[in-house]
Amino acid sequence: MARPRILKVISLGALSLLAFVGASLAESTVAPVVQGTVLVTNKGDRTLSLIDPKTNKQIAVVPEEGITGHEVSASADGKLAFVPIFGNSGVGKPGTDGQLIRVIDLEKKAIVATIDFGKGVRPHCPITCEKTGLLYVTTELENSVAVIDPKTFKILGSVPTGHPESHMLTVSKDGKRGYTANVESGTVSVLDLEARKLLTSIKVAPRTQRISLSVDDKLAFTSDQVQPLLVVVDTATNTVKNSIPLPDYGYGTAATPDGKTLLVTIINRNLVVEVDLATMKLGRAVDVPAAPQALIVSPMEPRPMCLVTPAPRWR
Numbered sequence: 001m002a003r004p005r006i007l008k009v010i011s012l013g014a015l016s017l018l019a020f021v022g023a024s025l026a027e028s029t030v031a032p033v034v035q036g037t038v039l040v041t042n043k044g045d046r047t048l049s050l051i052d053p054k055t056n057k058q059i060a061v062v063p064e065e066g067i068t069g070h071e072v073s074a075s076a077d078g079k080l081a082f083v084p085i086f087g088n089s090g091v092g093k094p095g096t097d098g099q100l101i102r103v104i105d106l107e108k109k110a111i112v113a114t115i116d117f118g119k120g121v122r123p124h125c126p127i128t129c130e131k132t133g134l135l136y137v138t139t140e141l142e143n144s145v146a147v148i149d150p151k152t153f154k155i156l157g158s159v160p161t162g163h164p165e166s167h168m169l170t171v172s173k174d175g176k177r178g179y180t181a182n183v184e185s186g187t188v189s190v191l192d193l194e195a196r197k198l199l200t201s202i203k204v205a206p207r208t209q210r211i212s213l214s215v216d217d218k219l220a221f222t223s224d225q226v227q228p229l230l231v232v233v234d235t236a237t238n239t240v241k242n243s244i245p246l247p248d249y250g251y252g253t254a255a256t257p258d259g260k261t262l263l264v265t266i267i268n269r270n271l272v273v274e275v276d277l278a279t280m281k282l283g284r285a286v287d288v289p290a291a292p293q294a295l296i297v298s299p300m301e302p303r304p305m306c307l308v309t310p311a312p313r314w315r
Contacts, residue, residue: 036298037052037053037059038051039051039074039106041064041068041070041072042069043069045061046063046064046065046068047062047064048069048081049062062109062110062111065102066085066102067087068085068088069084069085069086070084070086071084071086071126073135075150076130076133076150079105079106080104080106081103082104082115083101083102084137085098085100085123086098087122091165092164092165092184097121097122098122099120099121101114101115101126102114103115113153115153115155117139117155122139122140122141123146124138124139124140124167124168125138127171129171129175131174132175133150133151134148134149134156134193135147136148137169138167138180142158143160143161143166144158144166145158145161145178145180146158147193158196159178159192159193159196159198160197160198161189161191161201163180163185163201164184164185165183166180167180167181167182168210169181170211171193172213172217173217176193177190177191177217177235178190178191179220180211181208181210182208183207186206186208187202187203188202188222188233189201189202200238202233202239204231204233205227207225208222208231209223210222210252210253210294212254212255216259219232219233220233221253222253223246223251224243224249224250225249228247228248229246230244230253230275232280242280244281245282246273247266247269247271247282248266248267248268248269249266249267250264251264251293252265252293253265254295255297256297259277260278261276263275263295263297265288265294268291270288270292271285271286
């Protein structure tokens with residue numbers, strides 16, 4: 001597979017995480033109006049942007065009606081976006097405690113439902129699992145991950161993480177395992193999503209941020225925030241396999257569709273660097289706009305495409 005292009009996405013203010021609608025384009029049942037659209041939460045503007053990645057143009061903006069959405073996930077059919085309303089601060093910092101998830105219809109470009117936890121839980125990272133059809137959302141103040149039916153918008157239960165500040169989540173393709181990056185404790189929690197229980201936690205760093213999986217789900221990646229290291233976890237043994245030196249502190253990570261390369265944002269150097277997953281060695285570094293935080297890689301042909309967001313005022 002060809003190397004991904006690094007795109008300089010239009011600036012929309014204080015940005016948060018991106019999500020692709022219909023990432024599995026060949027198998028997608030997404031409505032044509034939104035297929036392939038990029039979703040971006042704008043923390044400063046408190047809105048959700050819909051972007052056409054082929055033209056790099058913003059095609060719509062939807063108010064989120066809350067302070068403020070940090071992350072976003074599209075439903076498996078690409079018709080809805082789920083935006084947790086986290087609060088007005090960053091992870092572990094004083095501020096308001098959000099309790100809502102806005103459900104946005106991407107064709108109507110409007111909020112059509114709200115999921116209410118009934119109390120402040122700081123909902124943060126939403127993940128739609130195509131295998132199980134469930135929506136998972138980290139709830140930092142509960143030290144857990146909420147399990148939600150994305151069709152009825154009902155909260156079905158939760159999975160304990162065993163640690164505070166379970167900020168980010170990634171889920172295996174079979175929907176059986178979840179992995180959270182627990183920021184201040186520098187741990188990764190391994191979750192049995194079927195039994196809804198904590199299996200183990202792995203000490204990976206003094207402090208950590210973000211988490212992703214390799215294409216084959218055999219490795220998990222998170223970024224040490226005290227030393228400039230990429231930490232690689234073996235998901236078969238739930239142990240640290242490698243710690244790869246980076247040119248500065250890493251942040252977001254994403255694997256290319258062919259599974260050969262991991263992309264890592266270097267937030268203080270305005271770089272995205274490649275890691276060869278066969279050799280665990282650094283490859284090329286690409287200049288990107290200031291303070292890159294999150295990134296996603298689409299499977300779009302003829303070349304996959306990497307989109308990067310700058311860091312907002314809080315993380």
